[in-house]
Amino acid sequence: MTAFNEQSRQQVCDIVEEMKDLPGAMLPILHAIQDAQGYIHADAVSIIADGLAQSRAEVHGVITFYHHFRTTPPGKHTIQVCRAEACQSMGSRQLEAHVKEKLGIGFHQTSADQQVSLEPVYCLGNCACAPSIQVNDDVVGRVTPSKFDQLVDQLSTQALEVK
Amino acid sequence: MVKVYIPRDTTALAMGAERLAAEMAVEAKNRGADIEIVRNSSRGMFWLEPLVEVETANGRVAYGPVEAKDIDSLFDADFVNGGLSHPLCQGLTEEIPYLKKQQRLTFARAGITDPVSLEDYQAHDGFKGLKKHWKCPVRPSLMKLKTPACVAVVVLPSLPASSGRLYTMRLHRVMLRRNTSFVTPTKVTPVPSLTVWSWKLTHSC
Numbered sequence: 001m002t003a004f005n006e007q008s009r010q011q012v013c014d015i016v017e018e019m020k021d022l023p024g025a026m027l028p029i030l031h032a033i034q035d036a037q038g039y040i041h042a043d044a045v046s047i048i049a050d051g052l053a054q055s056r057a058e059v060h061g062v063i064t065f066y067h068h069f070r071t072t073p074p075g076k077h078t079i080q081v082c083r084a085e086a087c088q089s090m091g092s093r094q095l096e097a098h099v100k101e102k103l104g105i106g107f108h109q110t111s112a113d114q115q116v117s118l119e120p121v122y123c124l125g126n127c128a129c130a131p132s133i134q135v136n137d138d139v140v141g142r143v144t145p146s147k148f149d150q151l152v153d154q155l156s157t158q159a160l161e162v163k
Numbered sequence: 164m165v166k167v168y169i170p171r172d173t174t175a176l177a178m179g180a181e182r183l184a185a186e187m188a189v190e191a192k193n194r195g196a197d198i199e200i201v202r203n204s205s206r207g208m209f210w211l212e213p214l215v216e217v218e219t220a221n222g223r224v225a226y227g228p229v230e231a232k233d234i235d236s237l238f239d240a241d242f243v244n245g246g247l248s249h250p251l252c253q254g255l256t257e258e259i260p261y262l263k264k265q266q267r268l269t270f271a272r273a274g275i276t277d278p279v280s281l282e283d284y285q286a287h288d289g290f291k292g293l294k295k296h297w298k299c300p301v302r303p304s305l306m307k308l309k310t311p312a313c314v315a316v317v318v319l320p321s322l323p324a325s326s327g328r329l330y331t332m333r334l335h336r337v338m339l340r341r342n343t344s345f346v347t348p349t350k351v352t353p354v355p356s357l358t359v360w361s362w363k364l365t366h367s368c
Contacts, residue, residue, distance in 0.1 A: 126173055141177035
């Protein structure tokens with residue numbers, strides 16, 4: 001992922017400028033930055049704080065309170081595994097163990113080749129077809145270890161095609 | 164042109180509806196089958212998703228859960244004409260016991276219409292209550308609207324938006340206090356008052 005260069009800084013400034021007058025602007029701003037850049041760089045915190053007339057500690061507090069926000073660049077793909085009740089009752093713990101073994105990483109980690117970041121998530125709203133995972137923007141239901149392996153293989157195949 | 168419905172809600176997508184719809188369109192073209200794929204919402208029978216429905220003279224025939232690998236055999240079983248021989252065939256959708264024993268009010272159109280088609284909405288009694296309400300000289304009761312309360316309330320011409328919200332919330336509260344489920348047919352009549360909205364609820368069955 002790109003470093004926090006002048007372009008990224010300008011993008012953050014533009015987002016803050018555009019959204020700072022919204023009621024409860026902090027969360028929309030954080031979402032917009034993460035959607036655009038993949039994460040919230042430490043240098044963005046002071047820009048947000050200045051724009052909202054709040055302290056950096058307050059911005060930092062919000063970023064670290066919500067697990068959704070990340071402060072490090074994500075891998076090329078993000079996989080979220082649901083750990084909420086319905087999925088657990090349908091075997092998500094076993095799936096979770098398989099996922100970690102297959103990818104060789106734990107939650108909140110990114111694989112060494114920067115291809116996949118693994119995150120826990122607490123309910124994707126797809127309980128009727130649990131266990132669920134989300135691969136980038138797509139929810140996938142009734143995931144079994146073999147189905148998961150297929151999905152990961154598809155992801156890496158796509159990556160090769162890009163090259 | 165035969166209408167084939169393939170849902171596009173989260174659960175159907177999570178079970179592969181997007182790929183299914185794309186591959187079915189290709190296969191239909193290859194076989195020269197004249198179908199129109201409509202992306203509806205789910206009927207709520209998530210264990211059957213993706214639930215493919217085909218419009219026939221007798222009503223919609225359902226197949227589910229359909230995966231992309233089933234497309235060939237579905238065409239072979241003449242699903243385009245509602246063929247009943249396929250192992251995934253669930254018969255007429257409306258006859259599936261889970262649906263048949265329900266009376267749907269706020270979800271009455273869910274899965275039936277194309278959710279992004281205004282024409283389809285209007286063809287299924289959309290805006291009917293609103294039109295009736297518009298002609299009414301006095302502020303009518305919610306009963307007359309017969310559309311989901313939240314939709315109706317937002318457009319009430321004689322109420323500002325804030326009281327519209329109050330109107331809905333109060334109705335919910337009354338319903339909760341009476342332990343009345345939204346699927347129970349309930350007659351709602353307003354009790355006239357200048358200051359407080361209150362509602363009289365009676366079960367109609």
